Every structure is written in C-alpha cells, then in structure tokens.
Amino acid sequence: MAKTKTEYTEDSIRSLDWREHIRLRPGMYIGKLGDGSGQDDGIYVLVKEIIDNSIDEHMMGNGNVIDISISDNKVEVRDYGRGIPLGKVIDCVSKINTGGKYDSGAFQKSVGLNGVGTKAVNALSSYFRVQSIRDGRTKVAEFEKGVLINDHKETKCDQKNGTLMSFIPDDTIFKHFRFIPEYLEDQLWNYAFLNAGLTINYNGKKYYSQNGLLDLLKRKTDEESLRYPIIHLKGHDIEIALTHANQYGEEYYSFVNGQYTTQGGTHLAALKEAVVKTVREFFKKDFDASDIRASIVGAIAVRVQEPVFESQTKTKLGSINAGPDGPAIRTWVNEFVKKELDNYLHKNSAVADALLKRILQSERERKDIAGIKKLANERAKKANLHNKKLRDCRFHFDELNNEKRHDSTLFITEGDSASGSITKSRNVELQAVFSLRGKPLNCFGLTKKIVYENEEFNLLQHALNIEDGLENLRYNRIVIATDADVDGMHIRLLMLTFFLQFFPDLVRNGHLFILETPLFRVRNKKETIYCYSEEEKRAAIKKLGGKPEITRFKGLGEISPDEFGAFIGEDIRLEPILLQKETSIQKLLNYYMGKNTPERQQFIIENLKVEKDLVESDEKDALRKEASVMEI
Incomplete structure (x- = not known):
C-alpha cells in the first residue's frame, strides 16, 4: 500500500497569537510542566515569574515588603513598588515584548529582560488578575487562559502604590498539581538571602535575612559538621560563601540577579576554578582539584547587566561580561x-x-580507593555492554537541548516480578528500570570504597552517571519503587541510606522520589477505582454501592502490566524525599540505620500497632460516623 503524502500548501502555514503559542509549547517558556512533586516543576516557575517582577522593583529601591499568599491553588503576590503605569496594565501582561525592562534606566540588573514571564503565567492560568495602584488611582484586568474577560475602568484608590497579581494554574495543563510547602519555602528563602533588607510575608510567616549568603549556608548545612566557620566574601555586585563539611560530593548554590541558576553556568564554573587555583597558590602545593573541592559547600551571587541565559527558564548563565x-x-x-x-x-x-586537614583527608581517601575504583569502573564498562540490571530509555537528563529531558526517570525496583510489570508498561522513551537483587547492603557508617566494591551499588552509580557529581546525571527523577510491605519498606530505607550517605546532593536537589502505588482496587461491572489508602477505599465502596469486588495489592508484581501503565503515566503519584533545614543526615541515618539505640526501641514500643488494633480502629471510626449521622 502506497504511503499518502501530506500536501504542503498555503493552508499549511499557521500564525499563532502569543497566547496560543505559549499554551501549545509551554516547555519553551517554563521548562517542564509536572504536578508539583519536583522543585523545578512549572507551577513553581509561574510563582517565580510573578515574584521576580516584585524583586526587580525592590532592587530599584521601590518597596521593601512583598506579601504572598497561596491557598486552594490560588497564588497572590502584592508588592509596594511603583505600580505598572495604569494605561499599560493590560499590555504588560498580555503583549509579548512589552515591558519596562528594555529601558536600562528604569530596570538595571534585572532578571526579566524579554517581557515573557508574566504573559506565560497569564496564558497558562485558568484565572489571572492584575491590579496596579498608582498615585491614588487603580486599574484592574481579569483573564482566563490569557483571554481578557474583564477590563475594569480606572477608579480612585487609597491603598499604597504597587501591584497585586493573582492566578490559578490551569489544571488541564498542570494535571493533578499541588504546591509542596517546602519547595515554596526554599524559593522564598533564596529571595530573602539575596535581597538584604527585603521582608517577604508568606501565609503569615516572615522571611528576612541580614547576612545574605552566610545565612543561606547556615540554613543549608549542619553547623556541627562543618570543618571551619563559613567564609563570607562580599564585593561590588558579587558575594560568595563557602566552607567544607564531612559529606561526600560537592554542593553549590548559584544566583544571577537574584535568579537561582540551578544548572550553574559561567559564574559557578569560575568559582570552582578560582577556589582551586587560590588554594594551590596559598599552600604552594599542586593539590588535585577533586581533593580541594571534595565536601565543599559553596554559594555565589552576582549581579550583571543584560545577563544571557541558555533558556527562558534562566537556570544556566551563558558566557558574558561583568558589565558593558x-x-x-x-x-x-x-x-x-x-x-x-x-x-x-x-x-x-x-x-x-582546618582547610588543609580537610584537603589532606580527601587526598588519603581518594588514594585509598584508587585501585578498587579502577577495577570497578572496568567491570562496570563491561557490564554496560549488556547490563541485565538496567533496562534503559532513549532520552536522558544530560541531553541539554532535548525538551523531554526533565521527564527522564529511573525506577529502582526489587525483584524480577516488580521490574517485569514496570518494564512492560513503561514509556521506553523516558522511563528506565534498574532491578535490585534482593535487599541491598546497609551502607551506613561505611566509606565510599563500598560503592566500588559492591557490584550492585557500582552499577547503579554508573547507570546514574554521578561518580563525579551531578553535572552529567542521566535521569531527572530517581524513583524507588518497592512493595508496600515490611520488606519493601526496609529496601526503601536501605536505598535512602545509600543516597543520603554517598550522594546527598542528589536528594537536596530534588531528584529522589518514592513511587506511590495503589493498595486496593475497588470495582463493579461498570467502574474501577484504585485506592491509595483506607480512606480512599471506604470512599470508593460508598460511591459504587452494593458489594463491589475489593482486591488488596500486596506487591508490585501482583499488578498487571496493563494496570501498571496507568500508575506510571500522566497520573503517576510521586512522593519527593525532602530534607528539612533542621535535618542532620548523620543523626538521621544513625537513628534509623545505626545500632538499635534506646531512643529507637522506645519509639517502636510507643508506636507499635498490631493488625487487630488497626481493624478495631477502623471499626471504631465507622461506628463514630454512624452515630454522628444518627444524631443528626
């Protein structure tokens, strides 16, 4: 049968307006979409784009307070700057290449230069409202998915000058989205650290910093584990903070004009290079660069005119001059x-x-594992030719020009049955599977030498490509997919221990997740409902009525590949692994994975419940609900 050719005529040429283009290709404007489980998901970029405008106002000396509230998926940002000129309110949020930041006199060293950010938020929101208050008068406009629905007339107003923007992300684009408070807090703290004197009020909590990047590193590190006090250096348009801890790997936070450049760029590369060069010259010894930078925690913030980023999401700085x-x-x-x-x-x-001692310690550790590392790498290269543990995908996170890279995922599974179900139902372009053989080793308290001596750990390290840091990480999301039973939970803990012990920056940068799979399937002849908790199961039974069929999934291998496809597709439920400010990794691992401490024994005793208790608890809850209904 001959192939039909598609005709290429004048009718094939389309011109999209600004709104249609953003909604058709949102990745060009905000990176990946996501559901909020990843800290670089699109809904956080929307929040950032609006706050950036208020930050730029503050940077120009207009307003030192920003009020933010987020509830029921609605975001409101109020600043006390100059306010958008009232005659241009609609243009500024709905016309591409319209804004005040082309005038370097009005906005110097700002983040938003191309007038796209606010328009992208407008186009990707089911509801968007902008209000400008300026010199006793105000102007309001409302939009739905970028379409103007209400153009309010100018009126008198007795509020302070400034701008109020509110929006609700469009759930047809950001499916099943949710805001995770910890991600928002990190985002807001970064704004505070980079703008001394700025107060951000978010849902009743105050964010304020006096000491900039020094405060940032204090928040990001466990001060007890630092080898020496944080070095804090400030100059004109440049600020640096750095120290060494006892962790494995390097950890950096880099910023340009208040923008968190999560992928670094020329400024961060220069910092790494400069630290190595300066330390070598100071100690008059040609140390290996990896020994100087091992366990370093650093931050750099620069302010430059007309920064050149490698994408609209501004996560990596290009090659530029420090000024005109x-x-x-x-x-x-x-x-x-x-x-x-x-x-x-x-x-x-x-x-x-103290710095010298830390470098010499890193040198000894590197030489100690040099032999086994070489042998392990050779084995890994041979295994990669036919790695039975890894079923790879086509696209990877380190392919910087591929817009699908953010969705690249590696599932870490236990046993053949679970990995078989995922392998058969996965998206072969974006989802890879690494199969564990039984329970992995408890590596708590062991040195990194074990990563190379243990074949499974070594192969996993090479699959992720994180031996020398996160720069070449092959998968954006590393998902631990284990059964929801005691053995599955134990394997989950052992894998968390591995990552926290040897690759904590992988966790800190939001790449590690737990896969949530349904515990129950409730169905009748017309409908099937998958439930992730007892509460969802009860709700499903009530909805379907009668006596529906209830299946309890004890392991991932019991879920058929056809069913599994629904749980790792668009509706995938991922629980991110988050490290709180007050979390000490060493103390955390010692408590859960160290020797059986009295504190842990007491915790288990106080929280131990047998199945009979759980059933009775559920029955009691049901009886209470019935009683309350009867009383009504």
Whole structure:
C-alpha cells in the first residue's frame, strides 16, 4: 500500500497569537510542566515569574515588603513598588515584548529582560488578575487562559502604590498539581538571602535575612559538621560563601540577579576554578582539584547587566561580561576570589589549617580507593555492554537541548516480578528500570570504597552517571519503587541510606522520589477505582454501592502490566524525599540505620500497632460516623 503524502500548501502555514503559542509549547517558556512533586516543576516557575517582577522593583529601591499568599491553588503576590503605569496594565501582561525592562534606566540588573514571564503565567492560568495602584488611582484586568474577560475602568484608590497579581494554574495543563510547602519555602528563602533588607510575608510567616549568603549556608548545612566557620566574601555586585563539611560530593548554590541558576553556568564554573587555583597558590602545593573541592559547600551571587541565559527558564548563565565595558565574568570572578580568599586565609590561620586537614583527608581517601575504583569502573564498562540490571530509555537528563529531558526517570525496583510489570508498561522513551537483587547492603557508617566494591551499588552509580557529581546525571527523577510491605519498606530505607550517605546532593536537589502505588482496587461491572489508602477505599465502596469486588495489592508484581501503565503515566503519584533545614543526615541515618539505640526501641514500643488494633480502629471510626449521622 502506497504511503499518502501530506500536501504542503498555503493552508499549511499557521500564525499563532502569543497566547496560543505559549499554551501549545509551554516547555519553551517554563521548562517542564509536572504536578508539583519536583522543585523545578512549572507551577513553581509561574510563582517565580510573578515574584521576580516584585524583586526587580525592590532592587530599584521601590518597596521593601512583598506579601504572598497561596491557598486552594490560588497564588497572590502584592508588592509596594511603583505600580505598572495604569494605561499599560493590560499590555504588560498580555503583549509579548512589552515591558519596562528594555529601558536600562528604569530596570538595571534585572532578571526579566524579554517581557515573557508574566504573559506565560497569564496564558497558562485558568484565572489571572492584575491590579496596579498608582498615585491614588487603580486599574484592574481579569483573564482566563490569557483571554481578557474583564477590563475594569480606572477608579480612585487609597491603598499604597504597587501591584497585586493573582492566578490559578490551569489544571488541564498542570494535571493533578499541588504546591509542596517546602519547595515554596526554599524559593522564598533564596529571595530573602539575596535581597538584604527585603521582608517577604508568606501565609503569615516572615522571611528576612541580614547576612545574605552566610545565612543561606547556615540554613543549608549542619553547623556541627562543618570543618571551619563559613567564609563570607562580599564585593561590588558579587558575594560568595563557602566552607567544607564531612559529606561526600560537592554542593553549590548559584544566583544571577537574584535568579537561582540551578544548572550553574559561567559564574559557578569560575568559582570552582578560582577556589582551586587560590588554594594551590596559598599552600604552594599542586593539590588535585577533586581533593580541594571534595565536601565543599559553596554559594555565589552576582549581579550583571543584560545577563544571557541558555533558556527562558534562566537556570544556566551563558558566557558574558561583568558589565558593558567590564571583563569576562570568568576573569572577574577569578580576580575577586584570588584577592579576597587569599586575604582571608592569611588573616585566619586556624581556618587555613582546618582547610588543609580537610584537603589532606580527601587526598588519603581518594588514594585509598584508587585501585578498587579502577577495577570497578572496568567491570562496570563491561557490564554496560549488556547490563541485565538496567533496562534503559532513549532520552536522558544530560541531553541539554532535548525538551523531554526533565521527564527522564529511573525506577529502582526489587525483584524480577516488580521490574517485569514496570518494564512492560513503561514509556521506553523516558522511563528506565534498574532491578535490585534482593535487599541491598546497609551502607551506613561505611566509606565510599563500598560503592566500588559492591557490584550492585557500582552499577547503579554508573547507570546514574554521578561518580563525579551531578553535572552529567542521566535521569531527572530517581524513583524507588518497592512493595508496600515490611520488606519493601526496609529496601526503601536501605536505598535512602545509600543516597543520603554517598550522594546527598542528589536528594537536596530534588531528584529522589518514592513511587506511590495503589493498595486496593475497588470495582463493579461498570467502574474501577484504585485506592491509595483506607480512606480512599471506604470512599470508593460508598460511591459504587452494593458489594463491589475489593482486591488488596500486596506487591508490585501482583499488578498487571496493563494496570501498571496507568500508575506510571500522566497520573503517576510521586512522593519527593525532602530534607528539612533542621535535618542532620548523620543523626538521621544513625537513628534509623545505626545500632538499635534506646531512643529507637522506645519509639517502636510507643508506636507499635498490631493488625487487630488497626481493624478495631477502623471499626471504631465507622461506628463514630454512624452515630454522628444518627444524631443528626
């Protein structure tokens, strides 16, 4: 049968208006979509785009308070800047390439330069409202999915100058979305750290910082584990904070004009290079760069005119100059670090001594595992030719020009039956599967040497490509997929221990998740409902009525591939692994994975419930509900 050719005529050419283009290709404007389970999901980018405008106002000296409220998926941001000129309120939120940031006199060193951000939020929201208050008068406009629905007339107003924007993300684009408070708090703290003197009020909580990046590192680290006090260096348009901890890997936070550049860029590369060069010159010894940077925790913030980012989401800084007539940013950062860090080390000999000890310790550890590392890498290369544990996918997170990269996922499963179900139902373009053989080793308290000695850990490390850091991570989401029984929970804990012990930055950067799978299937001849809790099961039984068939899933292998496809597709439920500010990884692992401490024994005794207790509890709840209904 001959192939039918598609005709290419004048009718094939389409012109999309700004709203249609954003909604058709949202990834070009906000990166990945997601449901809010990842910290770089689109709904957080929408929040950021609106707040960025208020931050730029603050940077220009207009307003030092921003009020934010988020409830029932509705976001409201109120600043006290100059307010949008009333005659341009609608244009500023609905016409591409319209804004005040093209005028470098009105906005210097701002993040939003191309006038796209607010328009993207407008187009991708089921409801969007903008209000500007300016010199005793106000103007309001309302939109639905970018379409103007209410153009209110200018009226008198006695409120303070500024702008109020509110929106509800469109749930046809951000399916089943939810805001995770911890992600929002991290986002807002970053704004506070980078803007000394700015107060952000969010849902009744105040975010404020006096010491910038010094406060950021204090929040991100366990001060007890630091090898020396945080070094804090400030200059004109540049700020740096750094220290060394006892963790594995490197950990960095980089910012440009208040924008968190999660993928780094030229400024971060320059910082890494400059620290190595300065330390070598200070100690007059040619240390290996990896020994100097091992266990480092650092942050850099720069402010430059007309920054060039590698995408609209502004997560990576391109190659630019520090100013219109200034040096290349790499030279600028190098010169600043060389002068200021060298001066600091000369003035603080105790810090210099502690730094030297940390470098020498890293050198010993590196040499200690050099032999086994070489052998393990050779084995891993051979295994990669035919790695039975890994069923790979086509697209990966390290393919920077691929818009599908954010959805690349690796499922870590237990046993052949579970991995078989996922393998048969997965999306082969974006979902890979790594199969564990039984329970992995409890690696708590062991050195990184075990990662190379243990074949399973070594193969997993190579599958993820994280041996030398996260720069070349192959999957954006690493999902632990285990049964919801005691053995499955234990395997889950053992894998969490592995990542927290040796690759904590993988967890801190929001790449690790737990797959939630249904516990029950409730169905009749007309409808099937999958339930993830007892409460959902009771609701399903009530909805279907009669006596529906109830199936309890004890393991992933019991779920057929056809059914499994629904649980790892668009409706996938992922629970992110989050590290709280007050969480000490060492204390956390010691409590759960160390020797049986009295504290843990007491916790188990106090919280132990047998199945009879759980059944009785459910029955009591049901009886209470029946009694309350009868009383009514």
